Amino acid sequence: MDGDKRAHEEEAGPSSVIDKTKQELTEKITDTFHDASEDEEEEEVNGHNKNGVFVPGPLLSLKEQIEKDKEDESLRRWKEKLLGCLESDLHGQLDPEVKFHSIGILSEDFGEIVTPLPVEENQNGRTLFSLREGSRYQLKLKFSVLHNLVSGLTYSNTVWKGGFQVDQSKGMLGTFAPQKEPYVYALKEDTTPSGTLARGVYSAKLKFEDDDRRCHMELKYLFEIKKSS
Structure with missing residues (x-):
């Protein structure tokens, strides 16, 4: 058994032994x-x-999200608070x-x-x-x-x-x-x-x-x- 093992290692070559050592x-x-x-x-x-x-839904601009359902005053205010409304960001960038x-x-x-x-x-x-x-x-x-x-x-x-x-x-x-x-x-x-x-x-x-x-x-x-x- 030992002779077969040594013969197998010699057949595999030194590079495979190095690769095995690196892996371990x-x-x-x-x-x-x-x-x-x-x-x-x-x-x-x-x-x-x-x-x-x-699959995420369609992307809306911040302006569109704020203005959607804008007739509902309480919902509009809630959205502004939730979305962190910034005047400089309401330019439609997606x-x-x-x-x-x-x-x-x-x-x-x-x-x-x-x-x-x-x-x-x-x-x-x-x-x-x-x-x-x-x-x-x-x-x-x-x-x-x-x-x-x-x-x-x-x-x-x-x-x-x-x-x-x-x-x-x-x-x-x-x-x-x-x-x-x-x-x-x-x-x-x-x-x-x-x-x-x-x-x-x-x-x-x-x-x-x-x-x-x-x-x-x-x-x-x-x-x-x-x-x-």
């Missing part, structure tokens, strides 16, 4: 980083795609715009670090933060919605280490109306993995889309997980 290493890193609860969250976000394709002002990182390690958005072209892919292994953190966003309602705003955050994807989380932010004051939204709290394999520099891509698959922001960044002191 990636699986170990993924296991330490991935939180099982994120699978449940992803199923909730994408659940409507399993039973059928969600497509909503989400303008991101900053991204913050909240952590017990350092409090809060805020990075203005958008980042400069030569800083795209910058290291946003460093965290100790096993520490809790949250991403906090500040953004404005312009021109129209943005429906079903979602985020996805994909993480790589050493060229291998080790994690992907998705979530629903919700539907937002235009308003004068920016929205502040904190994503779900997460915990960095622990262990030798978990330490090092990671690359990530944070992306925001709405129900119509419009991409409102795509941010590439780096972060580091350090040994707990």
Whole structure:
């Protein structure tokens, strides 16, 4: 049996052994980083795609939404309050715009670090933060919605280490109306993995889309997980 096993490995060649080792290493890193609860969250976000394709209704301008049923005074006032009516936005533009002002990182390690958005072209892919292994953190966003309602705003955050994807989380932010004051939204709290394999520099891509698959922001960044002191 041992002779057959050695013969099989020699026949497979050294490259296949290296590929197998890389795969096993990636699986170990993924296991330490991935939180099982994120699978449940992803199923909730994408659940409507399993039973059928969600087709949003026709898009109306903010002006049309305000003026519809305008003879009903109480309904009109309710709509204005609900839709965050802004005089400068009543020009019939259909497509909503989400303008991101900053991204913050909240952590017990350092409090809060805020990075203005958008980042400069030569800083795209910058290291946003460093965290100790096993520490809790949250991403906090500040953004404005312009021109129209943005429906079903979602985020996805994909993480790589050493060229291998080790994690992907998705979530629903919700539907937002235009308003004068920016929205502040904190994503779900997460915990960095622990262990030798978990330490090092990671690359990530944070992306925001709405129900119509419009991409409102795509941010590439780096972060580091350090040994707990």
